[in-house]
Amino acid sequence: xxxxxxxxxxxxxxxxxxxxxxxxxxxxxxxxxxxxxxxxxxxxxxxxxxxxxxxxxxxxxxxxxxxxxxxxxxxxxxxxxxxxxxxxxxxxxxxxxxxxxxxxxxxxxxxxxxxxxxxxxxxxxxxxxxxxxxxxxxxxxxxxxxxxxxxxxxxxxxxxxxxxxxxxxxxxxxxxxxxxxxxxxxxxxxxxxxxxxxxxxxxxxxxxxxxxxxxxxxxxxxxxxxxxxxxxxxxxxxxxxxxxxxxxxxxxxxxxxxxxxxxxxxxxxxxxxxxxxxxxxxxxxxxxxxxxxxxxxxxxxxxxxxxxxxxxxxxxxxxxxxxxxxxxxxxxxxxxxxxxxxxxxxxxxxxxxxxxxxxxxxxxxxxxxxxxxxxxxxxxxxxxxxxxxxxxxxxxxxxxxxxxxxxxxxxxxxxxxxxxxxxxxxxxxxxxxxxxxxxxxxxxxxxxxxxxxxxxxxxxxxxxxxxxxxxxxxxxxxxxxxxxxxxxxxxxxxxxxxxxxxxxxxxxxxxxxxxxxxxxxxxxxxxxxxxxxxxxxxxxxxxxxxxxxxxxxxxxxxxxxxxxxxxxxxxxxxxxxxxxxxxxxxxxxxxxxxxxxxxxxxxxxxxxxxxxxxxxxxxxxxxxxxxxxxxx
Numbered sequence: 001x002x003x004x005x006x007x008x009x010x011x012x013x014x015x016x017x018x019x020x021x022x023x024x025x026x027x028x029x030x031x032x033x034x035x036x037x038x039x040x041x042x043x044x045x046x047x048x049x050x051x052x053x054x055x056x057x058x059x060x061x062x063x064x065x066x067x068x069x070x071x072x073x074x075x076x077x078x079x080x081x082x083x084x085x086x087x088x089x090x091x092x093x094x095x096x097x098x099x100x101x102x103x104x105x106x107x108x109x110x111x112x113x114x115x116x117x118x119x120x121x122x123x124x125x126x127x128x129x130x131x132x133x134x135x136x137x138x139x140x141x142x143x144x145x146x147x148x149x150x151x152x153x154x155x156x157x158x159x160x161x162x163x164x165x166x167x168x169x170x171x172x173x174x175x176x177x178x179x180x181x182x183x184x185x186x187x188x189x190x191x192x193x194x195x196x197x198x199x200x201x202x203x204x205x206x207x208x209x210x211x212x213x214x215x216x217x218x219x220x221x222x223x224x225x226x227x228x229x230x231x232x233x234x235x236x237x238x239x240x241x242x243x244x245x246x247x248x249x250x251x252x253x254x255x256x257x258x259x260x261x262x263x264x265x266x267x268x269x270x271x272x273x274x275x276x277x278x279x280x281x282x283x284x285x286x287x288x289x290x291x292x293x294x295x296x297x298x299x300x301x302x303x304x305x306x307x308x309x310x311x312x313x314x315x316x317x318x319x320x321x322x323x324x325x326x327x328x329x330x331x332x333x334x335x336x337x338x339x340x341x342x343x344x345x346x347x348x349x350x351x352x353x354x355x356x357x358x359x360x361x362x363x364x365x366x367x368x369x370x371x372x373x374x375x376x377x378x379x380x381x382x383x384x385x386x387x388x389x390x391x392x393x394x395x396x397x398x399x400x401x402x403x404x405x406x407x408x409x410x411x412x413x414x415x416x417x418x419x420x421x422x423x424x425x426x427x428x429x430x431x432x433x434x435x436x437x438x439x440x441x442x443x444x445x446x447x448x449x450x451x452x453x454x455x456x457x458x459x460x461x462x463x464x465x466x467x468x469x470x471x472x473x474x475x476x477x478x479x480x481x482x483x484x485x486x487x488x489x490x491x492x493x494x495x496x497x498x499x500x501x502x503x504x505x506x507x508x509x510x511x512x513x514x515x516x517x518x519x520x521x522x523x524x525x526x527x528x529x530x531x532x533x534x535x536x537x538x539x540x541x542x543x544x545x546x547x548x549x550x551x552x553x554x555x556x557x558x559x560x561x562x563x564x565x566x567x568x569x570x571x572x573x574x575x576x577x578x579x580x581x582x583x584x585x586x587x588x589x590x591x592x593x594x595x596x597x598x599x600x601x602x603x604x605x606x607x608x609x610x611x612x613x614x615x616x617x618x619x620x621x622x623x624x625x626x627x628x629x630x631x632x
Contacts, residue, residue: 003316004047006033011319012094012110012123012329015080030077030100037072037101049314049331056099056106056333074102080110082125093125096334107334111313117326118318124329129367133302137368138244141361144370144377145245145281148359155373156358158278167194168278172268173256174249175226177239183229185239187214187222187255197249199279200238201353201360204254204421213254216261226255233300234285240302241283241361251275263517266428270518273356273432282357286364301363348418348425352433355411404441405453409492412448412460412483416490424475424522426484431520438520446510447526448484455503455585456492459593461611462565463489479526480608481595481631486565493593493611501587506531506626527605528631533583535624539596540576552581552596552612562596562612569598569609580606582629583619592616597631605630 018029033053034040044054053076079098097108111126112118119127130137148156149166158168170190174197177185205211212232214222228236235252242250253272258264268275276282285301318329354360359372370377399407415430427447434445443450449457460483478485513525537552537559548570552559559581564570571577581594591613597606606629 001046001048003049004043007047007049008317010316013321015078015097017082018079018098030079033076033078035075037074037076040076049316052108052312052314052331052333053099056108057101057104076101093122095125097331109332109334111330111332118329132363132368141368141370142245148372152372152374166196166280169194170197171251171256171275174251175255177242177248177250180243184225184227186225196247196280197251198242198245198247199251199276199282201282201350202234202285203347206421211254213259215259219258222255237300237302238283245281247280251279266516266518266521269428270431270435270521273352273436276353277356277358277436280359282353282360284360284362286362346419348415348420348429351415351418352430355433356436401452405456408450408453409456413491416483416486416488423487427523428518428521431518434520445520447479447482447512447523449482454508455505458584458595459493459611460490461493462486463491476524478523479528479632481528482526501585501590504533504583504586531628533624533626534580535619537579537581538576539571539579541571541573559618560612560614562610564610565608581614586616592619600632605632607632
């Protein structure tokens, strides 16, 4: 099929640069391609690029801001994202193209062949990726690693390691990977050792039979030696990368933690954040979610699945700025546009690894990316230089309280969208990150909330309220006031607004009882005791529908409507319940934010059942009480 007239005219310099993604002015930075979605659909029958654009919009519904908003009479719009490469002030180069139709959007990658006019002119940043298992692929990641070690002393090195070989404190155990050609590696006790080691971030298999791990009966055997060929391919590939980087030691959680020893597991999981922060580099195996679960674990990350190498590649005539034809450039689907495409980024345990790794090499099918606190690169963008961003140096030192509070709420939001193989890991999987920042920031940590940000941390709400039910979970989940008691996505009220709300809480103390030795791990019990202003109201259903929308009433007037946190907290159809509103944040010219509390039967304690926004005039108009209460 030949390109249509519109697609033949596309050049990197004719697609407007999106300078402020997701801003209100973003739409001004797009150019119209087809006038309507219907026109694109018709053209896609004969034009390969229109077909690719059509597929990007339609088949990738996961990118839609509001599902179902695709309208056939809306225009197809294109915009470009560009890098400033090599050095500040240098030319910006096209690396991806945003495709938009109303509220539906996707992305395409722009590529050029080495030596082509599109590449030589520095108009197009992308290149066809190297084989990650080739000498060229390993040479590139080795160059990234070496340059970071040598050129980023103040941002990426550990404190006190500004020159020479980087020295870090080792975890309790590591794997000695030997040298290239060795057919065995071995587990060693490394407590007290210092030097360089790599860490593997990976997704465990969903099939326990496939878990390659260290247990008490296997401990001596692992120390005697492990046949490399007996390991999952992911582990074999991690050993290979570690050796290619010139590092002798590797940490893999399933092998370096004794998995059937509860005490060892609790101790090691509590310091896992430090393990990743101390590692010289984290190797990240990020299989595509479309791969079968067994292949995600054992298929190897240096292999090149057909699904990544056979992506449709559309060739487009390249025109110089004077209009002269000069070879070709190319477009491909952008699998990296939505991070949820990659299984590793959906896992709960991996979040702390992402946040605390000072350097990481991520293997995404046929592409390899590098990220440290000062730069980011990809094998498909070999010329990309340092990209300075506060986001990458955020952990270089302690943050101001307000900045840290916002950062932690972002962490909570991201973590709530992640999945865990075992729900019992909900607290342990964040423990390492919590412990790290508790020490770094000098703050106390209480089941997902840090001191200095208690009020904001209490004002969470479930994105799908009422659908979740505690009845589906056995055992103690967590305190009702903690966002970590929710197995689902949450968000926080009062973020990013212009109001100047402040905490209305008095003294707050927490009494947490850990189930094991990790104080930030799984809990047996958790209480929050505080002094605050509360006001009694009556709660009823708005309708008979089971949508969990409740109404708060006082003196025969509606105070607020709100959503219950969990389905099993709902009153019966015609039942009226007495509940309390605890004032959490107040301010001028803005509603008061309250926790809706209900007394736990046969106790003097309360449990949280939701949050609401109420009229300040109503709350201060009398009948409020200043009390000392306990919320469980």
